Amino acid sequence: xxxxxxxxxxxxxxxxxxxxxxxxxxxxxxxxxxxxxxxxxxxxxxxxxxxxxxxxxxxxxxxxxxxxxxxxxxxxxxxxxxxxxxxxxxxxxxxxxxxxxxxxxxxxxxxxxxxxxxxxxxxxxxxxxxxxxxxxxxxxxxxxxxxxxxxxxxxxxxxxxxxxxxxxxxxxxxxxxxxxxxxxxxxxxxxxxxxxxxxxxxxxxxxxxxxxxxxxxxxxxxxxxxxxxxxxxxxxxxxxxxxxxxxxxxxxxxxxxxxxxxxxxxxxxxxxxxxxxxxxxxxxxxxxxxxxxxxxxxxxxxxxxxxxxxxxxxxxxxxxxx
Amino acid sequence: xxxxxxxxxxxxxxxxxxxxxxxxxxxxxxxxxxxxxxxxxxxxxxxxxxxxxxxxxxxxxxxxxxxxxxxxxxxxxxxxxxxxxxxxxxxxxxxxxxxxxxxxxxxxxxxxxxxxxxxxxxxxxxxxxxxxxxxxxxxxxxxxxxxxxxxxxxxxxxxxxxxxxxxxxxxxxxxxxxxxxxxxxxxxxxxxxxxxxxxxxxxxxx
Amino acid sequence: xxxxxxxxxxxxxxxxxxxxxxxxxxxxxxxxxxxxxxxxxxxxxxxxxxxxxxxxxxxxxxxxxxxxxxxxxxxxxxxxxxxxxxxxxxxxxxxxxxxxxxxxxxxxxxxxxxxxxxxxxxxx
Numbered sequence: 001x002x003x004x005x006x007x008x009x010x011x012x013x014x015x016x017x018x019x020x021x022x023x024x025x026x027x028x029x030x031x032x033x034x035x036x037x038x039x040x041x042x043x044x045x046x047x048x049x050x051x052x053x054x055x056x057x058x059x060x061x062x063x064x065x066x067x068x069x070x071x072x073x074x075x076x077x078x079x080x081x082x083x084x085x086x087x088x089x090x091x092x093x094x095x096x097x098x099x100x101x102x103x104x105x106x107x108x109x110x111x112x113x114x115x116x117x118x119x120x121x122x123x124x125x126x127x128x129x130x131x132x133x134x135x136x137x138x139x140x141x142x143x144x145x146x147x148x149x150x151x152x153x154x155x156x157x158x159x160x161x162x163x164x165x166x167x168x169x170x171x172x173x174x175x176x177x178x179x180x181x182x183x184x185x186x187x188x189x190x191x192x193x194x195x196x197x198x199x200x201x202x203x204x205x206x207x208x209x210x211x212x213x214x215x216x217x218x219x220x221x222x223x224x225x226x227x228x229x230x231x232x233x234x235x236x237x238x239x240x241x242x243x244x245x246x247x248x249x250x251x252x253x254x255x256x257x258x259x260x261x262x263x264x265x266x267x268x269x270x271x272x273x274x275x276x277x278x279x280x281x282x283x284x285x286x287x288x289x290x291x292x293x294x295x296x297x298x299x300x301x302x303x304x305x306x307x308x309x310x311x312x313x314x315x316x317x318x319x320x321x322x
Numbered sequence: 323x324x325x326x327x328x329x330x331x332x333x334x335x336x337x338x339x340x341x342x343x344x345x346x347x348x349x350x351x352x353x354x355x356x357x358x359x360x361x362x363x364x365x366x367x368x369x370x371x372x373x374x375x376x377x378x379x380x381x382x383x384x385x386x387x388x389x390x391x392x393x394x395x396x397x398x399x400x401x402x403x404x405x406x407x408x409x410x411x412x413x414x415x416x417x418x419x420x421x422x423x424x425x426x427x428x429x430x431x432x433x434x435x436x437x438x439x440x441x442x443x444x445x446x447x448x449x450x451x452x453x454x455x456x457x458x459x460x461x462x463x464x465x466x467x468x469x470x471x472x473x474x475x476x477x478x479x480x481x482x483x484x485x486x487x488x489x490x491x492x493x494x495x496x497x498x499x500x501x502x503x504x505x506x507x508x509x510x511x512x513x514x515x516x517x518x519x520x521x522x523x524x525x526x527x528x
Numbered sequence: 529x530x531x532x533x534x535x536x537x538x539x540x541x542x543x544x545x546x547x548x549x550x551x552x553x554x555x556x557x558x559x560x561x562x563x564x565x566x567x568x569x570x571x572x573x574x575x576x577x578x579x580x581x582x583x584x585x586x587x588x589x590x591x592x593x594x595x596x597x598x599x600x601x602x603x604x605x606x607x608x609x610x611x612x613x614x615x616x617x618x619x620x621x622x623x624x625x626x627x628x629x630x631x632x633x634x635x636x637x638x639x640x641x642x643x644x645x646x647x648x649x650x651x652x
Contacts, residue, residue, distance in 0.1 A: 075444065079354050081451070083443040084396075084466050089435050112465050133465070208430040268417055270429050335540065342539040345584060346632045349611030356614040365584055365612050367538075456633055527541065 024094070024111075024132030027118065030077065032057045032070075035127060044096040044109070063095040073115055076128045080117045087112055087139045098136055110139035159233045161211055162218035170232030171292075174242055178292040181285040189251035191241040192299040193258065193280035196311040198237035201274060209269040210237075213276055216267045224258055240299070248284045248316060255280040255314040263312065279306035283317035330372060330488045330516045337370050339523045340492060344368040347452025348494050348507075351445050355496075358444065359422040362499040369493040375486055378510075389414065392434060392471040393478045394442040397464035398450050403518050405511035407446040411438055413472055415503040422501065431471060442466055445496070445507055453509075457522045486513040530557045531648075534576030536567035536593065537609070538585040542632070546580050546609060549639040554649055564588025568596045576604045578648060580634075581626070583610040583617065594624035607642060609634050 018025060019039040027036035037052040045052075047060070058066045068090075072083045085093065087110040096109040112135045118127040157169040165173070174190075181188055195201075195217065202210040214237065221231055221239065230242040241258075243251050259278055267274040281303025289295045298317045306315035332340075345368060352363035390413040397406050416434050419425075423440065427433050447463065454461040470478050492509040511519060533556045535546045543560050550556060559575040561567040565588045570576055583590035590608060597604050608621045611632040618629045628642045643649035 071440070072443075075354075075358070079357075079444075079448075081354065081444060081447045082463060083447070084439065084463075086439065086466060086468065088468055089432070089439055114463075114465065206428060208428045211430070270417070270420065338539050339541040342541045342545075342632075345539070346611035349613050349632070353613045353615075356616065362614060362616040367584055367586065527544075 022134070024130075026057075026130040026132070028057060028073075028128050028130065030126055032073075034060070036129075040132070041094075044099075045094065061094055064093060069093070073128060073130075076115045076117050077125050080119070080125055082117070083115045085113045085115075087135055091139070093130070093132060106136050106140050108136075109134050110136045162214055162233045164218050164221070164239070165230060165232040167232055167234055170230060170234075170240065170242070173230050174292050174296070177242055177244060178285070178289070178295060186245055187247045187284055189243045189246045189248060189282060189284045190295055190299040191243065191251055191255050191258075191280055191282050192234065192296070192303045193239055193241075193255070193278045194303055194307070195237040195262070196277045196279055196307075198276075201276065205269060205272060205274055209272065209274060212269045213267050213274055216265060217262055217276065217278075220261050220265060221258065224254075224261055229254075240296075248282065251282045251284070252314060252316065255282055259312065259314055277312035279303060279311050280314040281306055281317065282314065286319055288319065330490070330513060331520075332370075332372050332490065332516075335527055336520055336523050339527055340370040340490070341368055343453055343456050343523075344370065344449075344492050344494065344509075346456060347449045348496075350452040351448035352496065354444050354448050355441070355498075359498070361422060361501070364497045364499055366495050366497075371491055371493075372488055373491045374488050389474075390472045391475055391478065392438055393469040393473070394438055394446075394466050395469050396442070396446050396466040398461040399464075400454060400459040400461035401518070403459060403461075403511065403515040403522075405509060405515060407450060408469070408506075408508040408510065409438075409442045409446055410475065410478070410506040410508070411441070412504050415505065418498075418501040418503050422498075422503075434471060435468065438468070438471075439466065441505070445505075449494070449507060449509070457519075457526075459522070489513045490516045490519065530555045532557050532559065532575050532577045534559045534561060534567065534570050534579045534604075536561040536564070536570075536576075536579060536585075536590075537582035538563050539582075542582065542609075546634055546639075549634045549636045551636065551640050551643065551649060554643070564590065564593045564596075567593050568602075571597060571602050571604050572600070574603075576602075579604045579606045580609050581606050583608060583612050583621070591620065591624060594621060594626060598625050605646070605648065 021038070022040060024040040024044070025036060025038040026034060026041060029035050033054055033056050034052045037047070037049040042048055052060065058064060072085055075081050076083055092108055092111045093113050094111065098106045098109050112133045114131045116129050116131065117125040118129055120126050157166055158164065159166045177188055195213065198210065201213055214233070218233065225231060228244045232240055234240045243254060246254070259280055262276055262278045265276065267276065281299050281301065283295060283298035283302055285295060286298070302315045302317040306313050309315070348368060349365060352365055356363050392411045392413060394409045395406055398404065416429060416437060419437050419441065420429050420433065423437060425433060425437060450461050450463065490511045494507045495504065496507065497504045533550065535543050535558060537543045537546065547558055550558065559570055561570045563585045567581065568588065571579065581590045581593055590610065594606060597606065606626045607628045607630060608626045609630045609632060610617065613631045621629060627646055630638050630642055640649065
């Protein structure tokens with residue numbers, strides 16, 4: 001090879017650099033046995049290069065999920081491509097303690113890794129190099145920002161999961177509409193509804209699937225809405241809709257459309273297909289309401305009746321019955 | 323010799339040449355994806371354009387601007403030529419992708435992130451290396467950065483305060499036959515890389 | 529007698545690259561087509577005894593050209609030269625009657641190899 005006329009001194013320097021560089025370098029052979037283990041790796045693992053060399057990566061570090069890591073590493077061998085992992089996927093590859101008592105606020109070192117192919121003379125890839133970067137600082141500050149954003153978004157207009165209006169925003173709209181209704185003869189109607197037995201969906205398919213159900217229902221809802229309707233995720237699996245300029249009968253049509261839409265929905269989560277139903281309560285604005293809260297309670301009562309009388313149905317609030 | 327940056331330009335021959343180089347590179351990327359997923363990737367004709375920074379979102383012509391997207395960005399640099407690759411993934415693609423990749427875990431935000439990273443490593447890496455090989459440039463790739471999950475294109479692209487006015491953009495819209503998977507790969511070179519890149523291209527064009 | 533060779537590719541750069549890759553000693557007359565429609569027309573006119581055919585093209589793609597050749601039973605030996613190197617693409621073009629598949633970027637060595645293998649280029 002033409003490039004190999006490196007002086008002995010140069011190799012010595014290169015070795016020094018490898019030892020002292022502040023990133024982890026690990027070379028693995030085709031069987032995932034460790035062939036090179038630099039100073040960074042030694043310092044953080046407490047394992048000397050002599051001890052590490054020749055050992056199998058997965059036997060030495062049980063925290064590395066073999067299937068997962070191989071999914072990232074095999075394309076490097078087979079396709080000569082580089083692959084990357086970031087801390088958002090898994091906080092770390094090697095479980096190293098964060099060793100900085102003053103500036104460190106995380107208990108473990110967050111890591112990004114690059115996996116690069118090392119070609120042999122015959123151009124096949126028999127070894128890969130895993131490069132480990134300490135990204136604890138970035139991760140910690142990002143997580144700070146994210147938790148700050150989360151607090152902000154609670155005050156925000158949209159619900160993060162469903163992208164419907166947030167409860168806070170919607171309640172403000174309701175107050176406004178309540179005031180308008182007091183002055184107006186045009187009716188407005190409130191619909192509250194609740195996914196039936198949502199707890200068992202969560203229990204049976206898991207919370208992530210439950211989230212998907214909420215997202216799908218919200219998406220369906222968005223398509224059912226008219227421009228002036230205001231819908232929000234009231235909380236948990238409860239939704240509420242404010243139908244401006246709508247009387248009871250029209251609200252029943254809307255509610256039935258929503259109920260049937262949900263009933264017909266085939267919600268996909270991975271390989272699974274989930275079905276859901278909803279119970280709905282309708283309350284038209286009444287002059288007897290003194291606050292928006294009364295209106296909400298009326299809708300809630302109707303919803304309760306729908307639940308009590310067998311679910312997957314719509315009930316209209318009857319003021320005289322109470 | 324002046325020190326002011328030369329106007330970024332692109333002749334018809336150069337555009338044709340970029341298109342052809344990209345075509346070859348994206349073929350290599352598609353081949354890897356095809357082998358990994360055991361599918362046939364439909365190859366479109368790549369779009370090569372000079373774009374203004376204010377029109378960045380226009381470069382993503384085929385992306386549905388209203389649907390939720392997830393995006394990964396990765397920088398690359400070699401021989402003084404630098405840029406970023408942006409992979410925009412339509413969120414509706416994840417369930418089919420998970421099935422094709424035999425992804426067993428829950429398809430939550432983290433599951434989607436795994437899939438996004440696997441596909442972006444493959445597509446971005448192969449495409450950049452493919453272009454690099456033809457131009458005899460070895461590109462080093464930076465670490466991928468997730469720009470957003472479940473965002474709108476406009477929100478993803480708006481986030482940067484762009485330091486350039488006009489530059490070269492290459493857009494590739496990948497779809498996979500028979501399944502609902504589509505994604506956009508956008509290669510954007512820095513403004514001062516374009517002249518160097520054009521020089522390389524001119525050499526190929528004679 | 530010179531062989532009529534057709535280079536069918538939408539990229540002028542790719543056409544040039546292909547023309548350069550044709551072995552110097554091979555006595556040929558080279559014709560060009562910028563898309564599939566032009567390509568089929570040229571083949572009908574007898575300009576494509578040997579065709580170097582790209583797959584991804586506007587108007588009519590390489591697959592369409594192969595289908596037309598088969599349907600009209602045109603006398604053309606087709607060598608597909610494409611960046612689409614997916615196993616499926618290679619299978620499809622072979623099934624459609626392409627003689628050989630060369631992956632882009634093309635170079636003289638690869639072209640010579642294939643032309644020799646199929647007896648088009650005999651020891652000069």
